[in-house]
Amino acid sequence: MTTARTRKRSTLLTALTAIMLVYSLVPLAWLFINATKSQASLFDSFGLWFSGDFALFTNIRDTLTYDDGVFVRWLLNTLLYVVLGAGGATALATLGGYALAKFDFLGKRAVFAMVIGAVAVPTTALAVPTFLMFSKLGLTNTPWAVIIPSLISPFGLYLMWTFAAEAIPFELIEAARVDGAGELRTFLRICVPLLTPGIVTVSLFTMVATWNNYFLPLIMLKDPDWYPLTLGLNSWNDQAATSGGQAVFNLVITGSLLTILPLLAAFLLLQRYWQSGLAAGGVKD
Amino acid sequence: MAVLAPPAMRRSGPPGRSRAPRRRRSWTGWAFIGPFMAVFAFVFLAPIAYAVYLSFFRTKLIGGTSFVGAQNYRDVLTDPQFWSSFGRVALFLCVQVPIMLFLALLVALAIDSGRLYGKSFFRVAVFMPYAVPAVVATLMWGFMYGPQFGLVGSLNEKFGWSLPNPLGPDWLLASIGNIVTWEFVGYNMLIFYSALQVIPRTLYEAADLDGAGQLRIIRSIKLPGIRGALLIATIFSIIGSFQLFSEPAILKSLAPNVITTYYTPNFYAYSLSFAGQQFNYSAAVAIVMALLTAVVAYAVQLRGMRKERQS
Numbered sequence: 001m002t003t004a005r006t007r008k009r010s011t012l013l014t015a016l017t018a019i020m021l022v023y024s025l026v027p028l029a030w031l032f033i034n035a036t037k038s039q040a041s042l043f044d045s046f047g048l049w050f051s052g053d054f055a056l057f058t059n060i061r062d063t064l065t066y067d068d069g070v071f072v073r074w075l076l077n078t079l080l081y082v083v084l085g086a087g088g089a090t091a092l093a094t095l096g097g098y099a100l101a102k103f104d105f106l107g108k109r110a111v112f113a114m115v116i117g118a119v120a121v122p123t124t125a126l127a128v129p130t131f132l133m134f135s136k137l138g139l140t141n142t143p144w145a146v147i148i149p150s151l152i153s154p155f156g157l158y159l160m161w162t163f164a165a166e167a168i169p170f171e172l173i174e175a176a177r178v179d180g181a182g183e184l185r186t187f188l189r190i191c192v193p194l195l196t197p198g199i200v201t202v203s204l205f206t207m208v209a210t211w212n213n214y215f216l217p218l219i220m221l222k223d224p225d226w227y228p229l230t231l232g233l234n235s236w237n238d239q240a241a242t243s244g245g246q247a248v249f250n251l252v253i254t255g256s257l258l259t260i261l262p263l264l265a266a267f268l269l270l271q272r273y274w275q276s277g278l279a280a281g282g283v284k285d
Numbered sequence: 286m287a288v289l290a291p292p293a294m295r296r297s298g299p300p301g302r303s304r305a306p307r308r309r310r311s312w313t314g315w316a317f318i319g320p321f322m323a324v325f326a327f328v329f330l331a332p333i334a335y336a337v338y339l340s341f342f343r344t345k346l347i348g349g350t351s352f353v354g355a356q357n358y359r360d361v362l363t364d365p366q367f368w369s370s371f372g373r374v375a376l377f378l379c380v381q382v383p384i385m386l387f388l389a390l391l392v393a394l395a396i397d398s399g400r401l402y403g404k405s406f407f408r409v410a411v412f413m414p415y416a417v418p419a420v421v422a423t424l425m426w427g428f429m430y431g432p433q434f435g436l437v438g439s440l441n442e443k444f445g446w447s448l449p450n451p452l453g454p455d456w457l458l459a460s461i462g463n464i465v466t467w468e469f470v471g472y473n474m475l476i477f478y479s480a481l482q483v484i485p486r487t488l489y490e491a492a493d494l495d496g497a498g499q500l501r502i503i504r505s506i507k508l509p510g511i512r513g514a515l516l517i518a519t520i521f522s523i524i525g526s527f528q529l530f531s532e533p534a535i536l537k538s539l540a541p542n543v544i545t546t547y548y549t550p551n552f553y554a555y556s557l558s559f560a561g562q563q564f565n566y567s568a569a570v571a572i573v574m575a576l577l578t579a580v581v582a583y584a585v586q587l588r589g590m591r592k593e594r595q596s
């Protein structure tokens with residue numbers, strides 16, 4: 001990366017950049033620290049230090065069992081939306097990106113223009129008409145209302161397109177054709193392995209988008225049994241404000257921690273993939 | 286709002302003009318892109334068309350639904366609540382986006398300079414908030430801001446400071462700006478960093494030999510080198526700001542009197558539809574907002590490209 005003469009490391013620059021590091025990590029530290037407190041000590045202790053008994057495990061147990069284990073239900077719903085929504089989005093983007101990169105077909109320009117144009121349309125502007133359409137089709141308040149709109153990721157398509165353009169040499173496809181392999185077989189056996197870093201990157205980003213989705217489920221779902229975690233946590237938080245509702249801030253905090261852990265873990269474990277995927281397929285000029 | 290759109294277009298060539306002359310025009314491509322386009326038509330094109338259709342009608346308690354032409358649009362354009370919400374996100378955009386992108390750029394340059402201790406730790410740690418759902422980020426910051434067990438209260442108590450209430454009317458927008466900055470600074474940093482990585486290192490060596498200092502290298506090589514990334518990050522931050530919804534919607538329970546039903550245009554469209562059942566008017570609000578977003582994003586893009594040509 002650097003020139004032959006390794007550049008001198010600078011303590012000053014490290015210290016200055018560390019300010020941003022602290023800014024990024026303090027709220028996460030706050031979340032962890034406060035997930036270890038009971039409801040009572042939340043209110044009478046300093047936010048950035050531990051206090052009272054170490055109640056993390058009690059809190060986790062309470063979070064998972066509160067209201068007949070509805071949190072677990074929300075977690076499973078989220079997983080369902082992520083597996084079908086983000087998984088489907090990645091599959092569609094991979095197929096489509098491959099087509100844009102490696103085939104010439106009628107209407108390709110139109111496809112490109114529409115997809116880029118679609119990126120600029122605020123998703124929330126689509127939400128109301130989508131809701132009305134889906135309610136006519138009887139899809140609202142079912143998992144499909146959340147899954148189907150998640151299937152489209154213009155960003156994913158774009159990333160797979162640029163990635164496929166670079167990762168797959170035309171000669172390889174030609175060679176496979178000459179050998180008599182069908183198009184689908186060529187794609188699955190030869191191209192998909194070459195596309196792996198791009199596929200991992202797109203899956204991670206679509207996964208984050210689906211896991212974190214709030215607006216779409218908010219308008220589509222009425223029944224708490226279909227809520228994803230984001231909506232569920234917010235409903236627990238609002239509960240304190242409703243008359244007669246029980247304040248469960250310790251559960252909101254612990255639930256938030258449990259909600260973000262899988263994503264943080266996925267990003268940390270798959271760093272190598274998404275960083276190379278983003279660098280290769282992403283922004284070049 | 287995760288998008289890194291066009292610059293690579295120039296590299297992979299404009300669509301349709303193939304680099305490999307051997308490629309025949311065929312329908313095989315459609316077999317691969319067909320599934321995407323089918324779902325795309327269903328969840329993007331159809332709702333847009335439906336929104337446009339809805340926006341020309343109006344439902345009244347007496348008389349049912351009738352065609353009203355452009356009346357909804359005329360109403361939106363003279364609706365003080367709409368303009369108040371638009372003004373708020375415009376202000377937000379002018380302050381929050383530059384701060385966030387500037388911080389992201391500083392961190393990206395610092396990491397790219399190779400002078401940090403533990404640079405990969407920095408890169409991953411600053412990016413981490415991106416993986417936190419907006420709901421969790423807002424709840425978390427809301428608690429820290431909040432009167433119940435907030436940090437601001439404890440700090441005031443502990444050190445005798447008198448920090449203002451972040452959820453009060455004067456500071457709420459800034460507090461939301463802080464949440465959004467926290468969420469996306471790492472993401473933008475990563476975009477800038479990826480773009481910086483692609484600049485050929487030999488350019489730095491040459492500049493170094495010519496006696497150019499680091500600041501000069503940043504100004505003359507690095508910043509022009511990542512202009513495309515800067516432009517895209519700006520455009521998508523603009524779109525993101527105009528769409529502001531989750532953060533104010535979730536903070537509403539903490540600051541019910543400050544956050545009105547028309548706090549942001551999206552929140553307004555949402556309230557009109559789901560609290561007021563005014564679907565037609567809401568569709569008009571959404572379309573006007575989409576058009577305004579497109580105009581602003583397009584203007585920024587034109588300006589960015591003109592600069593590129595000049596340099």
